[in-house]
Amino acid sequence: QSVLTQPPSVSAAPGQRVTISCTGSSSNLGAGYDVHWYQHLPGAAPKLLIYANTNRPSGVPDRFSASKSATSASLAITGLQAEDEADYYCQSYDSSLGAWVFGGGTELTVL
Amino acid sequence: EVQLVESGGGLIQPGGSLRLSCAASGFTVSDNYMSWVRQAPGKGLEWVSILYSNGKAYYAESLKGRFTISRDSSQNTLYLQMKSLRADDTAVYFCARGVGTFEDVDFDFWGQGTLVTVSS
Numbered sequence: 001q002s003v004l005t006q007p008p009s010v011s012a013a014p015g016q017r018v019t020i021s022c023t024g025s026s027s028n029l030g031a032g033y034d035v036h037w038y039q040h041l042p043g044a045a046p047k048l049l050i051y052a053n054t055n056r057p058s059g060v061p062d063r064f065s066a067s068k069s070a071t072s073a074s075l076a077i078t079g080l081q082a083e084d085e086a087d088y089y090c091q092s093y094d095s096s097l098g099a100w101v102f103g104g105g106t107e108l109t110v111l
Numbered sequence: 112e113v114q115l116v117e118s119g120g121g122l123i124q125p126g127g128s129l130r131l132s133c134a135a136s137g138f139t140v141s142d143n144y145m146s147w148v149r150q151a152p153g154k155g156l157e158w159v160s161i162l163y164s165n166g167k168a169y170y171a172e173s174l175k176g177r178f179t180i181s182r183d184s185s186q187n188t189l190y191l192q193m194k195s196l197r198a199d200d201t202a203v204y205f206c207a208r209g210v211g212t213f214e215d216v217d218f219d220f221w222g223q224g225t226l227v228t229v230s231s
Contacts, residue, residue, distance in 0.1 A: 002155065036217035038156070045115075045221040046148075046156065046205065057219065089156050093214040099171055100146070100216065105155035 004103035011109040022090035030071035113137035120225030133189040133206030144209030149202035
């Protein structure tokens with residue numbers, strides 16, 4: 001059981017918008033620690049998608065955006081493309097555990 | 112170009128030991144935070160360990176005492192020494208570069224991973 005809770009799966013049609021939530025607590029997101037998002041295709045290296053709550057690394061399309069509020073965060077993907085089909089993870093630090101933590105992951109299906 | 116290449120995985124019997132390597136290029140391992148993250152079959156990502164540039168190391172609570180993270184500056188390589196391996200250590204092990212300050216760290220570059228299978 002992850003301390004960061006994500007929906008197991010989401011789906012949407014090409015061109016549509018989808019959001020993935022990440023719910024934490026007062027010892028991680030609520031404590032002010034940043035949240036980061038990763039895209040992971042099976043058999044590949046995970047890829048940093050969003051860092052420090054809202055920032056996109058160079059090369060990440062602006063179709064990807066994120067927000068953070070209190071104990072939760074959200075990743076939004078607009079203009080869905082078939083290539084977006086992947087697993088998405090949020091990540092932060094938890095002061096109670098003294099550990100870096102990942103959400104359980106969300107499988108995105110592009111219908 | 113930043114590149115991370117893991118090696119050293121394989122089939123190991125329960126109770127055995129294994130050392131994973133992560134060869135880095137395009138940056139200096141000892142100047143950065145470096146981490147190991149694993150993914151068990153059918154499961155999500157799980158943080159394993161981090162080595163700060165100042166030499167301090169931290170581990171997931173459940174792995175303390177069995178896993179040791181280290182680096183070799185001359186080889187620009189990160190290591191993970193694993194002992195007393197158990198079936199639930201079976202996973203793909205990724206190394207990743209960390210960016211940030213103390214606890215606020217994200218992992219901006221990852222390797223492709225190396226598979227460790229613990230089975231008799």
